[in-house]
Amino acid sequence: MKILGVDSGATKTKSIIADSEYNLMGLGTGGSGNYHYIGVERARESVKETIDRAIAEAQVEPEDIPYGGFGVGALDTEKDYEVISGFLSDIGYPKERYIVNDVVISHYAVNGGRPGVTVVAGTGSIAYGTDQSGENCRVGGWGWVIGDEGSGSYAAVRGLHEASKAWDGRGRPTMLTELASEHFDLDVPREIISKVQKSDLPEDVASFAVRMTEAAAQGDEVAMRIIDEGCEELATLATTVVERLGMESPVSVGSVGGFATDDLVFKKFEEKVKNKIPGAEILEPISNPVIGSVALVMEKIGEEVSVEDLRDLDSEIKNRLE
Amino acid sequence: MKILGVDSGATKTKSIIADSEYNLMGLGTGGSGNYHYIGVERARESVKETIDRAIAEAQVEPEDIPYGGFGVGALDTEKDYEVISGFLSDIGYPKERYIVNDVVISHYAVNGGRPGVTVVAGTGSIAYGTDQSGENCRVGGWGWVIGDEGSGSYAAVRGLHEASKAWDGRGRPTMLTELASEHFDLDVPREIISKVQKSDLPEDVASFAVRMTEAAAQGDEVAMRIIDEGCEELATLATTVVERLGMESPVSVGSVGGFATDDLVFKKFEEKVKNKIPGAEILEPISNPVIGSVALVMEKIGEEVSVEDLRDLDSEIKNRLE
Structure with a gap:
């Protein structure tokens, strides 16, 4: 049996075809599938394109894939559900579709949908959890302007605040000034103003997050403090x-996303969660939430969800994309 | 003799006609004159429109106004100067023009261009100063994404971070949640996400700054801390x-802008400057930097610049615009 898994966020869409042993058969990547930003038609085309790429690579026919799991970032309200399930139904395959918010597939990616907490830290940040009784709750995810504390965009923006202060002579000296000059290709520091304000925020600015962890790993105290406070968030x-949720110990806590998988960030995060949640079981971070769409389908159709197999699938995708 | 004064920023342009006794004869307001954002043609039209309005109200002919002072936000580089002086020359009047960055006219507005420091705190923030020898320097003004600490947009963004944390149950309870619901007309808190991300930042978000000072004045501790830290910045x-600049005591420190003129902000700012700069002379905040364009012209043509008259002109404009 073949399963389609789709992860469609604000900036990227990823589709995979897996078999019921969680082997990767096809992979397709593409642009945003968020209809709020790009409209229904383009969102549908984005998603369809990545599905078709994955199907082509898997060398199967659309009708050979009975089930699809979809994690969609734009899905918050009932109206969103109508619009999204509408355009997915226009695509026409797979015939049976399970559609959830992308934070839910992140949770399935981390632990197969079992009770526990999942923290997503990529360009943005959000946490989601379910308890024994099936209750769930979502915290964070307010977007990069007024929220997303602890995410890549948060670290990047805070780092650039400190860099501009250092350039002015009103902040601590930090290697972030040099890293920012390099990263944004600046002839003079003030060029950064128009670059960050005209850029396709948050991705362009958030790309500086890798410099932040780089600087922190090299012992830059300004960067270290920001990473530390971000992990606290x-x-x-x-x-x-x-x-x-009033969850009882031991709680399983996992994480997902480009920022969460950084070694330094994960170590700090682990340390802080252990301090705050006694007895917490910390899972290794996951790179590709899309695997959760496959787990979602498996659960819905009554198949066993193997967390171990999911992690192998994550590694396989990670290797493919590197 | 009549003088034209223009203050053209990122979001608004203000033009006034004053006589040499600093009496207000005409006032015209309009949109952005920043050619980086809206292009040269529209910037020229914006500026021309406000000039023509001021001239019409003053019931004079363009050729009756020999001098114009221009404070332009978009003026940073030599190329900017060429472009801006080019389109101002296309307008054709007044015949003699003095064109500077808008932070410079803010400084003239505060103290007539004498040695001292001027802090601008409106939607953004920046400081400028000149010393006895004519040396000058500019600090801050890095834009709302990575800078503008202590400005209205800074207070607003930080306040909304705290509101979203409080909504989640991960921050201190604060009246900012209620004020944000009201201000952004939210049915449910999460509606704010698309509102702030689709808005014409920074003005739309920065408009929340008035709620921040309101909450702080009413004793909301979360808002008070943010205002306090902003004034520290x-x-x-x-x-x-x-x-x-290695300035020697006593230093005169003035402030300009919508946020700086708030009572609470000014009091906090005054207190902190006095702590940090022993013997500092703190001037009352100015609302309309455009008066500095008139002072600039007066200085350039060798006329006396009266700080007292300037302040009366500021009050006159303020009353007109209320």
Whole structure:
């Protein structure tokens, strides 16, 4: 049996075809599938394109794939559900579709949908959890302007604040000034103003997050403080889910996303979660939430969800994309 | 003799006609004159429109106004100067023009261009100073994404971070949640995400700054802390100018802008500047930097610049615009 898994976020869409042993058969990547940003038609085309790429690579026919799991970032309200399920139904395949918000497939990616907490830290940040009784809750995810604490965009923006202060002579000297000059290709520091304000925020600015972890790993104290405070924010997202659901120890806590998988970030995050949630079981971070769409389908059709197999699938995709 | 004064920023342009006794004869307001954002043609039209309105109200002919002072936000590089002086020359009047960056006219507005420090805190923030020898320096003004600490947009963004945390149950309870719901007309808190991300930042978001000072004045501790830290940032802008120019006591420190003129903000700012710069003379904040364009012209043509008359002109404009 073949399963389609789709992860469609604000900036990228990823589709995979897997068999019921969680082997990767096809992979397709493409642009945003968020109809709020690009309209229904373009969102549908984005998603269809990545599905068709995955299907082509898997060398199967659309009708050979009975099930599809979809994690869609734009899905928040009932109206969103109508619009999204509408354009997915226009695509026409697979025949049976399970459609959820992308934070839910992140949770399935981390632990197969079992009770526990999942913290997503990529360009943005959000946490989600489910308890034994099936109750769930979502914390964070307010977007990069007024939220997303602890995410890549948060680290990048805070780092650039510190760089501009250092350029002015009103902040601590930091290697972030040099890294920012390099990263944004600046002849003079003030060129950064128009670059960050005209850029396709948050991705362009958030790309500086890798420099932040680089600087922190090299011992830059300004960067270290920002990474430390960011991880504190991520841990607080997790504890808030635990408190709101009244979860009992031991709680399983996993993480997902480009920022969460950085070694330094994960280590700090792990340390802080252990301090805040006694007895917490910390899972290794996952790179590709799309695997959760496959797990979602498996659960819905009554098949066993193997967390181990999911992690192998994650590694396989990660290797393919590197 | 009549003088034209123009203040053309990122979001608004203001033109006035004054006589040499600093009496207000005409006032015209309009949209952005920043050619980086809207192109040369529209920038020229914006500026021309406000000039023509001021001239019409003053019931004079363009040729009756020999001098114009222009403070232009978009003026940073030599190329900017060429473009801006080019389109101002296309307008054709007044015949003699003095064109500077808008932070310079803010400085003239505060103290007639004498040695001292001027802190601008409106939607953005920046400080500028000149010393006895005519040396000058500029600190801050890096834009709302990575800078503008202590400005209205900074207070607004930080306040909305705290509101979203409080909504999640991961921050201190604060009246900012209620004020944000009201201000952004939210049915449910999460509606704010698309509102702030689709808005014409920074003005739309920065408009929340008035709620921040409102909440702080009513004793909301979350808002008070943000206002306090913002004023600390504004005071640091001033001290950095003093240090970089090696200015000697007593230093005169003034402020300009919609956020700086708030009572609470001014009081906090004054207190912090006095702590950081012993013997500093703090001037009352100015609302309309455009008066500085008139002062600039007066200085350039060798006329006396009266700080007292300038302040009366500021009040007159303020009353007109209320």
